[in-house]
Amino acid sequence: MAKINFGGVEEEVVTREEFPLEKAREILKDEVIAVIGYGVQGPGQSLNMRDNGFNVIVGQRKGKTYDKAVRDGWVPGETLFEIEEALEKGTIICFLLSDAAQIELWPTVKSHLTAGKALYFSHGFGVTYKEQTGIVPPADVDVFLVAPKGSGTSLRRMFVEGKGLNSSFAIYQDATGNARQRAIAMGIGVGSGYLFETNFYKEVTSDLTGERGTLMGAIQGIFAAQYDVLRANGHSPSEAFNETVEELTQSLMPLVAENGMDWMYANCSTTAQRGALDWWKPFRDATKPVFEQLYNSVKAGEQANISITRNSQPDYREKLEEELKELRESEMWRAGTAVRSLRPERN
Ligand SMILES: NC(=O)C1=CN([C@@H]2O[C@H](COP(=O)(O)OP(=O)(O)OC[C@H]3O[C@@H](n4cnc5c(N)ncnc54)[C@H](O)[C@@H]3O)[C@@H](O)[C@H]2O)C=CC1
Numbered sequence: 144m145a146k147i148n149f150g151g152v153e154e155e156v157v158t159r160e161e162f163p164l165e166k167a168r169e170i171l172k173d174e175v176i177a178v179i180g181y182g183v184q185g186p187g188q189s190l191n192m193r194d195n196g197f198n199v200i201v202g203q204r205k206g207k208t209y210d211k212a213v214r215d216g217w218v219p220g221e222t223l224f225e226i227e228e229a230l231e232k233g234t235i236i237c238f239l240l241s242d243a244a245q246i247e248l249w250p251t252v253k254s255h256l257t258a259g260k261a262l263y264f265s266h267g268f269g270v271t272y273k274e275q276t277g278i279v280p281p282a283d284v285d286v287f288l289v290a291p292k293g294s295g296t297s298l299r300r301m302f303v304e305g306k307g308l309n310s311s312f313a314i315y316q317d318a319t320g321n322a323r324q325r326a327i328a329m330g331i332g333v334g335s336g337y338l339f340e341t342n343f344y345k346e347v348t349s350d351l352t353g354e355r356g357t358l359m360g361a362i363q364g365i366f367a368a369q370y371d372v373l374r375a376n377g378h379s380p381s382e383a384f385n386e387t388v389e390e391l392t393q394s395l396m397p398l399v400a401e402n403g404m405d406w407m408y409a410n411c412s413t414t415a416q417r418g419a420l421d422w423w424k425p426f427r428d429a430t431k432p433v434f435e436q437l438y439n440s441v442k443a444g445e446q447a448n449i450s451i452t453r454n455s456q457p458d459y460r461e462k463l464e465e466e467l468k469e470l471r472e473s474e475m476w477r478a479g480t481a482v483r484s485l486r487p488e489r490n
């Protein structure tokens with residue numbers, strides 16, 4: 144593992160240089176990698192592994208997603224199967240159903256986990272919250288995770304562009320003595336840029352915090368608050384949207400991604416820099432209590448409970464769609480649709 148200094152703290156990471164694709168292929172050459180579920184991570188991971196030359200099959204129940212798998216080039220009876228058949232054939236079982244759906248399918252998955260197989264997750268959820276999920280793997284299989292730090296959609300897009308999304312990995316159970324090699328090889332296989340090590344508990348608590356926080360929940364909350372204030376003060380929707388979202392995603396975030404926050408600041412006016420430097424701390428102080436509340440709720444298992452309860456209801460898809468629709472049809476995001484349609488590259 145390469146030792147990297149992260150802002151003064153040394154950590155060991157796995158890079159593609161020390162763990163090249165050829166090595167990953169060699170380690171997994173006799174494995175049948177069965178990707179169970181073809182939602183968001185399923186396509187990203189399975190297609191990347193297929194294109195990287197691994198022996199991959201997909202297990203998906205019949206329906207719209209199964210048809211999508213066929214369109215993506217998976218061949219029924221050869222590389223695409225009903226879930227049970229894929230579970231039977233696979234030696235590494237990638238359990239990529241939604242976290243709530245994993246509960247229902249677990250007894251079936253378990254019945255196919257014969258000695259020496261590996262059970263692969265992309266989240267620490269199922270195993271960490273075993274009291275609620277009932278997911279307790281048999282002792283004679285390897286159990287590990289590779290968790291891409293981003294959407295499966297980006298995992299695939301970045302792979303196609305020759306880039307790599309970062310992933311964490313963790314070993315929960317090493318029954319064969321090869322769990323670590325298998326896990327890292329899978330991490331390289333799915334197209335990770337580099338891999339950092341964690342454990343199941345830390346992966347799930349940080350992930351649940353991040354997606355509820357700055358990555359998804361907090362960002363929408365802050366957008367909505369600023370947009371509302373601008374609108375309440377007589378600014379037009381286009382002005383409010385541009386000044387709240389469009390400029391951030393189109394101009395400023397790419398600069399942050401490229402070289403950090405100070406670099407983005409340095410490429411803005413001294414007026415903007417003065418203001419941003421004065422205001423970031425009040426925003427930090429105002430939101431920190433909410434982040435603490437969030438983390439405590441994650442730690443107490445409440446967020447997992449909510450996710451399991453809500454996403455196990457038969458009509459959860461329709462309910463989610465209603466809530467997404469509410470966002471989509473809010474004035475701010477309808478203004479966003481209009482703003483995006485005016486991007487010159489879209490015409
Ligand atoms: N969405 C993402 O990009 C990310 C997801 N993860 C993790 O990866 C895992 C998979 O998540 P997603 O890809 O988002 O899953 P998803 O919500 O897209 O669902 C995956 C598949 O589950 C199938 N499914 C749902 N209920 C089922 C049932 N009762 N029986 C059989 N099949 C059923 C669906 O047909 C779908 O193909 C989860 O552990 C998640 O936390 C990790 C990083 C990012």
Ligand SMILES: CC(=O)[C@](C)(O)C(=O)O
Pocket residue numbers: 291292293294295350354358
């Ligand atoms: C994309 C990702 O990493 C998330 C936000 O944690 C998820 O989809 O669960």
Ligand SMILES: [Mg+2]
Pocket residue numbers: 350351354
């Ligand atoms: Mg997540």
Ligand SMILES: [Mg+2]
Pocket residue numbers: 291292293350354
């Ligand atoms: Mg995540």
